[in-house]
Amino acid sequence: MTRNVAITVNGTERRASVEPRLLLVHFLRENAGLTGTHIGCETSLCGACTVLMDGRAVKSCTVLAVQADGRQVTTVEGLASGDQLHPIQEGFWEEHGLQCGFCTPGMIMCSHDLLGHNSNPSDGEIREALNGNICRCTGYQNIVAAVKNAARKMSKPIAARAGAR
């Protein structure tokens, strides 16, 4: 038994006939070929698979593809515009908010959610927001710095940012 779904991923509508049990993370990785969304546990415990669904962060291993039917999904691949990385991506790069990079896409997507409703988060608020995302490498210090770096950049008007580059 399969169901037809139409999920808009990074602005492109993708139609597919999927098993009802198919997890969104598998849809993204296997059907859409977007492997930037990683899998760390498939049980909602690590955050490596975090994506945005209608703008809010969700763990895509905890959402069925059929639940995403008709929704807008953004993955890490959808953040940059062309070659221009998103300020959050730049922040993680510049502040060394990564080591192996495996948790990074999930951290970035979760930070995106945070900065969407809190443009100037404190250390504590960043740690609270990222509490569902596990990183085994960095000790989190530079991840917090990365989110702050992004917040600083994003609070500047876009034109000023472009000019500064």
Next chain:
Amino acid sequence: MKQTEISSERNSSTDAQNLEPWTNPTVVGKPLPRVDGYERVSGSAIYPADLILPDMLHAAILRCPHPHAIVKNLNTEAARKSPGVRAIVSSADPEGKLVIPYPWWVPEGPPVLLFDQHCRYQGEEVAALAADTPYQAYDALRLMKVEYEELSHLLHAQDALKPGQPLLHNTGNLVRRPDTYQRGDLAKGFGEADVLVEETYETSCEIHATVETHVAVARWEGEQLTVWVPTQAIYEEQKSLAATLRLPVSSVRVISQYVGGSFGCKAELSKHTLIAALLARKTRRPVKLALSREESFLCAGNRPPNVMCLKAGAKKDGSLTALEFTNLGAVGAYADWADAAGWAAGSYACPNIRTQDTEVYINAGKARAFRGPGAAQSAWALEQMIDMLADKIGMDPVEFRLKNVPATHPRTGEPYTSIELRECLLKGAEAFGWTKARVARASSSDPVKRGVGVASCRWITEGGPPTTVIVTLFPDGSATLNMAAADQGTGTKTIMAMVVAEELGIPLQKIHVEHADTGTTQYGKSGGGSHSVMVYAPAVRAAAADVKRQLLEIAAGELKRPAIELSLKDGKIVPVREPGQPKNLSELKDLTRREQIAGIGHPPPEPKGRLIASFGAQFAEVEVNVHTGEIRVIRLLACHDSGRVMNPLTHESQIFGGMVMGIGFALTEQRVLDDHQTGRMVNANWHDYKIPTAKDVPFDQLCLTIDPKDAECNSAGAKGVGEIGTVPTAPAIANAVYHATGIRVTQAPISPMQMLALLAARREAR
């Protein structure tokens, strides 16, 4: 300026193998972000799990649910007929009897059969299959019927050598002859002591828990096998695969360009990799096999649990007189290392020592090297013991350690190329505000008690051959660095590209790193034991120097000047006497004709009669809530001697990551086996096995360094940092807990439950 340039020319024209460490580097030592940062933040990095090959199948493994059982009967008929299933392997196949070799650092052990009917740990492989989709593979697994005869199990090292216990192997439960080391006269040492302390410490089994689970993708082209697998050790895996499959080494290619963390658990051939290769051969289709989180908890390595009995003596002036350290460690069901005691013999200057390490089998997943293997467990015991002694003679713990810093390696008497342990302790204590923090204590009515603790550490490293690196320079001033080293997150690619940039004076952006592929790179040592920088920085530097030598020779011919009067700067040839007239590489006709210059480099041999080690001291501040037993680490400060810091960003990040891992080891991480009934692991998931998250770690973390300007260790002057960062953290925390509460917690992790029980016991005793 001219002077240094000319002298650096002399350097490069002499033997590239005998370079002195840089005196004024312009790239090395700078806080530069990752050369592959774009790939990692954009989602475009292809980790092995991300590979999608045409026609690829997905495999899954049927695992024994019991800690100890015999497979009486296995029926795969229904699974074979399940939709999408293309192949099955099990003990019924001849391949089932294949024997997986131990990695080189485990010299011997009982044979590891791919599918052994005698299952010795929960999660042991029983059969595997490949299907069109992962879901079909899991569906089919459930249709496999296995009849097990359950055997009684052995879960604790302390029971392993008692009579009447189940025997895991026909050689018994002892892994190897206990390793004993002795120096001086122990009885005499204890006799000379003014104070004696005796204590037993335990550490729990800790799981690596890298966010990327183990995975392999295998593809055959004729008799040629290619395997994509995240690993620190491509050549170790290649050799083991070839031996197991009886293939020429050249027929096996192992690729490991992105690794989602390792810490030692991805450095040897795992059964799942072999299974992927076998299923791919059976089906003539590529096969991907990704382990689940639960599987990785059960059978992808761990830090073995240790029981350590110590007795130590010291004089009133703080000098150690004697140490006896006996360790019993459980390696799991197959051979590995669970040592701890031997480490202590090399830590402090102490004339009379006896250590013994005994390792036994138990019915649980096998250990693998885990960041600071042995050293971290040893430090948990020894560094607390040092505090107990200091306490007894009323001496400050920093001062006590300073008293016993060794001048040479205490076991062999060999001098170190550099040792700044003393400076690490002093600078760290100063920056931490140790003396003040040590005195200040919370008022007795406050349920939250504060305390500070310290611990020190040492990690022996080594570089040296055999390893071959190639650097290729093109006439447009770009270069390729070709090396075997993987980058498991440590930043090896970035640091080695920086070495090329330093040596050739070309920008980092123009250097491409081609690495970790046995098909295209040359043999190189694996990246473990903090060896990467020791092995590869000198090798890369030698290769770049070789390029530079050849380039300057070409330029000398064309510019009709001796090579010694030319230098390479910003990717241009600069005549030393007319620095205003640089020449672009593209203007060198000879270079253009040759298309490229390839330089080859090897790490020079290790310095003779000298040991290389990194050192450090860490300071922790904790809050203990005596009503709830909760412990919060509120401050961590590290001061490390890692030799030259190649890149402060990556160095600091290694220390932060190591310390946070140490918080987990100290406070929460523990494999829990169901003692009473099933013998199974009851917390094989990230909900019940707690690793620190962003909220559990102190905001206030600082990493300081001491550069000993070590000119002897190697031509980079660097000693490595990966392993050591986690070694002293847990005992520093335990010492801080003692300072806060007066309670010595000997068993890791210090759970709130344990803390409360100890507090209650003290209340009762009063």
